[in-house]
Amino acid sequence: MKGFPLKLESQEILNNPPFLFIQSNQNLKLFTNTYGGSYIKFNQISISSKISSKDNGVFFYIKDKKTEEVWSITPWPTLKSFENYSIEFDTKTLTFKSTYSGIESILKIVIDQKQNVLVYELTLRNLTNEIRDLEIVNYSNIVLIDDYRKYQDHRAFHNLSIQSRFDEEMKGLFFYKRDHNSNSSYPVIFFKFYTESELSNISFESNRDRFIGRTKDLVRPSGVDLDLTNFCGNILDPVAVFKTSLTLAVRSKSRLYLSIVCDRFEQNIKNTIEQHLDSFKDVTNYFLELAQQSIPLLKELNIDEIKALLYQRMGSYMITGNQHTDEIKRNLPTNSGTVDSLWKNKISGDYPILLVIIDNSFFNELVIDVINFHKYLVRSGYDLDIVFLIDTDPNENTRDLLVNQISSQGYQNKIDKNTGVFILENYILDDVDSVYLKHFARLIVNSSNFNKVLENE
Numbered sequence: 001m002k003g004f005p006l007k008l009e010s011q012e013i014l015n016n017p018p019f020l021f022i023q024s025n026q027n028l029k030l031f032t033n034t035y036g037g038s039y040i041k042f043n044q045i046s047i048s049s050k051i052s053s054k055d056n057g058v059f060f061y062i063k064d065k066k067t068e069e070v071w072s073i074t075p076w077p078t079l080k081s082f083e084n085y086s087i088e089f090d091t092k093t094l095t096f097k098s099t100y101s102g103i104e105s106i107l108k109i110v111i112d113q114k115q116n117v118l119v120y121e122l123t124l125r126n127l128t129n130e131i132r133d134l135e136i137v138n139y140s141n142i143v144l145i146d147d148y149r150k151y152q153d154h155r156a157f158h159n160l161s162i163q164s165r166f167d168e169e170m171k172g173l174f175f176y177k178r179d180h181n182s183n184s185s186y187p188v189i190f191f192k193f194y195t196e197s198e199l200s201n202i203s204f205e206s207n208r209d210r211f212i213g214r215t216k217d218l219v220r221p222s223g224v225d226l227d228l229t230n231f232c233g234n235i236l237d238p239v240a241v242f243k244t245s246l247t248l249a250v251r252s253k254s255r256l257y258l259s260i261v262c263d264r265f266e267q268n269i270k271n272t273i274e275q276h277l278d279s280f281k282d283v284t285n286y287f288l289e290l291a292q293q294s295i296p297l298l299k300e301l302n303i304d305e306i307k308a309l310l311y312q313r314m315g316s317y318m319i320t321g322n323q324h325t326d327e328i329k330r331n332l333p334t335n336s337g338t339v340d341s342l343w344k345n346k347i348s349g350d351y352p353i354l355l356v357i358i359d360n361s362f363f364n365e366l367v368i369d370v371i372n373f374h375k376y377l378v379r380s381g382y383d384l385d386i387v388f389l390i391d392t393d394p395n396e397n398t399r400d401l402l403v404n405q406i407s408s409q410g411y412q413n414k415i416d417k418n419t420g421v422f423i424l425e426n427y428i429l430d431d432v433d434s435v436y437l438k439h440f441a442r443l444i445v446n447s448s449n450f451n452k453v454l455e456n457e
Helices: 010-014 148-153 155-159 208-212 266-276 280-291 296-300 305-320 323-330 364-379 398-408 431-440 450-455
Strands: 006-009 020-024 028-033 038-042 058-064 070-072 084-089 094-100 103-111 117-126 132-141 162-167 172-177 188-195 203-207 238-248 253-263 353-358 385-390 421-425 443-446
Touching (some): 006 010, 020 103, 028 103, 103 280, 117 238, 188 266, 253 280, 305 443, 323 443, 353 431, 364 398, 385 398
Parallel strands (some): 385 421
Antiparallel strands (some): 020 028, 028 038, 084 094, 117 253
């Protein structure tokens, strides 16, 4: 398996299930898929919706003012067919590159590893022999929730608790809970949009219904064609939307930035903006610094680029699925179990499961990889359970060997614990429970072909 940077081309991207990229500083986490959908978390708070669809993410629209054609720089949400589309990821920077209607777009995304700042850099290049008058619209959906199940049951009530405010001095949008105080676990979120011309007219919107319009969706929302209202206040369905215009001369290019800053305290956000993100020049220099930073988590866990890519793949398959696991599930007997099948084996069922079937005695390196993957993903903001299912001869004493290997990785206190590891033996496990476990698992791998399966996906 090759290491970073990971490069994907349009045919490879669009002919396969979405791959998910994980960027994190352990407090602020961004999960972005190959179609452009994404969601953001701050500690345990979801900033944006984690439902993977063309309605959720941080999206950039481009409108040609002469032809009135509208497209997004990623497949979602406008579902256009690009002339060229590619993605590159090097653990620090995620880059989307697309070409449509003679405009090349390069979107780069980074997270500050020291401060809770997320920066998007968009470069637009005019590849044609005519001047192009464009409008750029940036859209971000916002939820601010700590319990997704409660949110699904009481979405309208929850959204009423979110308030927006445009700060005239900082020239950006704040979002926060109306009852936010110093003891609140909910963060304050700040969005700011930058253009090369400090005098450019940037309008905004914080109400999703106003932006989308009646009978509309994100394929071509009303706010792309109409003036934004500069509305803020109490919102039923909050979004952060910015719009600006620019003219690209023949064969010229221009850059824009979006910064998202999260903190429990508004004053800390103001300090960060003043220090790094006050102007276009500031954010440009700041972005260049972030693109050169190291990832402390990889160094702390002693993970090299090849292993980091393996764990990124595993994390993506845990969230979006993979062909190998789908094939295993298609060949399973009909599931007749319930969540009781997990509970009787001390597994809560509250977290996604990576099921590792131990079917040979050569599993030492596998256990190291799986434990390091667990550390990497949990520290990156995605909780999961690891279940080792022993499927070897009972006389081989595999369980004791496995426990020793897990303990050698410092995980002895994680055995039989939520967001930890569980050890089951297939010859003891009830058939109904075994089938349910495999149907429930998000990712299934065997010790005999672990790396081969993941490399061939």
